[in-house]
Amino acid sequence: MLTSLYKWKVRFLKSPRGCAIWRRWQNFRGRPVGNYSHLRDLIRQHVNGKSFADIGCMWGVNGDYSFHAEQCGATEVKGVDVFGPTPEFLDKKAKLGSDVEFILGDASHPSVLDQIGTVDVVLCAGVLYHHPAPFDLLVALRRICRDTLILRTSTIPEMTGLLNAAVYWPMLNAKDRALWNLSSLGLLRQEGITEDFNPDAGYGNWFWGLTPSCLASLLTTAGFWVARREAEPFAQTFICKAVDSPFAHRLPDEEEAREMAAEISSQRIALPA
């Protein structure tokens, strides 16, 4: 029953009419409604006099948000991606006489994080749902973010009564994936949804459909405080502030680890699950 209602909700929201009704309803309730085209304004609002990194800067935009940040007064700009730079990026950089630095690498990889260093403002748009371990990517973003994270990502509608839920898309069969096909809203191709999961496509696949509540909880656990949310039926834009992470597993040194092990054994609290 709950599943059927939820599927109905998803189908309604991914119909152009349902999506438009939802947007009007949110506006009527005074809730901020997001839009991909807001990204430029959000960057303008946050980057003047700040250092900036754009994670996933290339596909379809050729570093545009990085150049925009530089033109909005960012002091130092780094664009990061797993491919590129494209000829369009290089042309634009030359024409603008831009100092944007392109870094080729996986933003969840420690050596790439070292190369990026820390910056005041991080933009990460259209990347999180392409990562099989979204928490790890958020922790990586937290490592490079001194102050503000502008995160935009695909999400799935909230599951009323089942907060923090998520759907893992790889290995679903074609019938079960069809629910998540957003071609009705104009998306052309969703690798791993409109076709089978393709291991060779790596981060090109869609991995996780996070509900907004799940995304907010992951952000909090990774060390971000959500200052503002702009919602859409199938996407969220979150403006977050970097705070101390409430989660950290501290690894003991060898001597301490042995003492812990002896203590656990003497108390007989570790039983087979």
Ligand SMILES: C[S@@+](CC[C@H](N)C(=O)[O-])C[C@H]1O[C@@H](n2cnc3c(N)ncnc32)[C@H](O)[C@@H]1O
């Ligand atoms: C859907 S595009 C989004 C492009 C742009 N940010 C936008 O919002 O229009 C995702 C981009 O992120 C890049 N990407 C995916 N995973 C990444 C990772 N782990 N590290 C760095 N870049 C990544 C892809 O190559 C691609 O350029």
